[in-house]
Amino acid sequence: MRKILVIGSGKSSSYLIKYLLEKSITEDLLIIVGDINFTHAKKLIGDHENAQAILLDVFDKHSRQEAIQNADIVVSMLPARFHIEVAKDCITFNKNMVTASYISPEMQALDKAAKDKGLVFMNEIGVDPGIDHMSAMQVIDKIREKGGEMILFESFTGGLVAPESDNNLWNYKFTWNPRNVVLAGQGGAGKFLQESTYKYIPYNRLFRRTEFLEIEGYGRFEGYANRDSLKYQSVYGLDSIKTLYRGTMRRVGFSRAWNVFVQLGMTDDSYTIDDSENMSYRDFVNAFLPYSPTDSVELKFRHALKIDQDDVVWDKYLELDLFSRTKMVELKKATPAQILQKILMDSWTLDPEDKDMIVMYHKFGYALNGKTYQIDATMVTLGEDQTYTAMAKTVGLPVAIATLAILNEKITTPGVQIPITKEVYTPILKELEDYGIIFKEKEVPYLGYNPLHV
């Protein structure tokens, strides 16, 4: 039997392991799931005969190396910062490796060693990054093959709550790490290209520079800019493109309401509030508003943010109990961001029966024989339950399919890489369709921005 070592049995491993177990008989596989939490690993494999759970502490060099040496290929589903020791061992013991994470500089540094040894180190093959790379490159390559020149590429991904579970005013629940949601957009201005001009958006305006996106059958969404939309410009071969924008999707109205937290300073994670433990939610809000002996926190809030008395955004804040005198922060020496996260988790935590949803929207603008065209491609995946979520499915399935393809020597080009070549994306996107991860493409009039075609 060929042995696949999966390190990490967290949220995103469920679908990955399910897929590999399903293939294990016909493909003659033994799936070894290693985790520091043995019960967790055990739970995901059940009593499947082609699977084995092992206790694996990735910081224990001996047991880590033993497990890697014993495998034919290694999948690391650990948090991104823990991949590197695994990767170095894979070089040492001549093992191919797969991760769903962004390539770190340390990982990139292993490129030559991997190539010298003929090893495939596949990264960024989850959902975002992952499915976005593959689905974008498939269309871009198709446009190029027919002689088209790419002039616009916009790409949006969102992790949201499924329509059937979408029952709050923000149309949002935490389907992934809440902390990342609270801190989203911080750490530098958003940068993108619009009609050959570099554009910059500071954090305090990020959530007010959104655009609308419509997905048939799912209604309207909005997108705000990622920090660096130009990250993959060269990688995708788009050096001479005019418009390049990558963003995050939310339901319409989320960003405008969220912006109020940004404006007040509630998403700041850089300092702690002394007496946070004993604050009510109302006290927390009041800490960002001027003192008044007579005016209510509500009116000061409306006044500071210029919220009219008949603006429906108001109900979003009420729904969060933001002005509650009785709900307490309870966190000691917490940052504003930590406190806000706590308040949001009261309202935005998934109920046991809730399902999540992954949405993706690409726009491809191109010129061909002096005319302009546009293809829009959209994808929606719904979760099944809270183990087999849309997030786990869209992250885990491409990882699993790639792992098997590498093991079966269908993907052989060595080096530290991401899935942007035909060799990789064609079979994977095709197989993903069997699991309902399908991109719908349609020709639309070229969006462009410039009626004069300057």
Add this chain to the structure above:
Amino acid sequence: MRKILVIGSGKSSSYLIKYLLEKSITEDLLIIVGDINFTHAKKLIGDHENAQAILLDVFDKHSRQEAIQNADIVVSMLPARFHIEVAKDCITFNKNMVTASYISPEMQALDKAAKDKGLVFMNEIGVDPGIDHMSAMQVIDKIREKGGEMILFESFTGGLVAPESDNNLWNYKFTWNPRNVVLAGQGGAGKFLQESTYKYIPYNRLFRRTEFLEIEGYGRFEGYANRDSLKYQSVYGLDSIKTLYRGTMRRVGFSRAWNVFVQLGMTDDSYTIDDSENMSYRDFVNAFLPYSPTDSVELKFRHALKIDQDDVVWDKYLELDLFSRTKMVELKKATPAQILQKILMDSWTLDPEDKDMIVMYHKFGYALNGKTYQIDATMVTLGEDQTYTAMAKTVGLPVAIATLAILNEKITTPGVQIPITKEVYTPILKELEDYGIIFKEKEVPYLGYNPLHV
């Protein structure tokens, strides 16, 4: 003759040296001015017989130590980060030392050594910090002596242009380091106390949470919060105070107009703009606004910032030539903050005949026998010309007076310290009055915030 070594002959040393030269005959002083720029040092002393200019590179250990050993007291007017080697030498060679800078952790670490050797290391004895410490503590001590309890302290300082030279729409010119003005308020939320409640202001709201201040004969000013208003709470003995606020003064309207730069992201110093060299001022502004094939940069700017067509703030931007197609940025790979600074320096640089102004405003609220009172103290100092500026006067004179007082053993308490004791501030404030640096105090109704006295 007693030898005073002044290291650094920059902008703020002119008045300091002038004072010491004037005293040099009666006090039997030799003033040695050391600078890496010998001509500069020479210029400030002229051909005064009790003065000597030396070439001094503070990084050259040998010549630095020789100069320090040869002196009876050392004044360092270097940028704050260069004091520490001088200070260590002063410990080694048993010399008292004076600086106008904030006490760094490295400087504070010398406290025990200074005390052990009986040395006075006086710091923060310029204008802000310096005159603010002394003038505040004088009133606070007076209130305490009559049994009053401090309940409110607000303190504002501003470096502005003198009324006679105040001829632009911002009522502002650069009288000190322009870079600090562009970056003012960055690096963390403003924190202060208002009626016993901690209040926080994020950078993006700092310039919209101002308060007005009136100085008789000089009209109205506005103040915005410093980053940490609580820095001196314990040092001033104000641990149980209800309201504590420190701020920066500008002329009315400056902050609202400045806020637009903050909102657009033009004060960001964390990234560079690729093609900045070839941008016009208009291109620079446009980089922060959405692309449009038809709309003007002006209208996009007004729309993004919600500036009505009849809002007079608009003229402030026109005055800066912010929308010029012909004025070029010319700086290579510059940050937004560097570009903005360049644009502002076109308009806000002092003309040769321009004079500057230092303003200070303190509010002291206190309770005495069950009643509340308030004393407001204000100070205005005008510059004489571009060498003998108000800034140089208010920084240099207290440093000079303190230096002589230490030399004459009128200030003797050893250790790394700031001027908050009576021993120090009483004679210095008194002598400053002879030079026109005078605080006007007046009793006003207690400002407070809470009519219910909660």
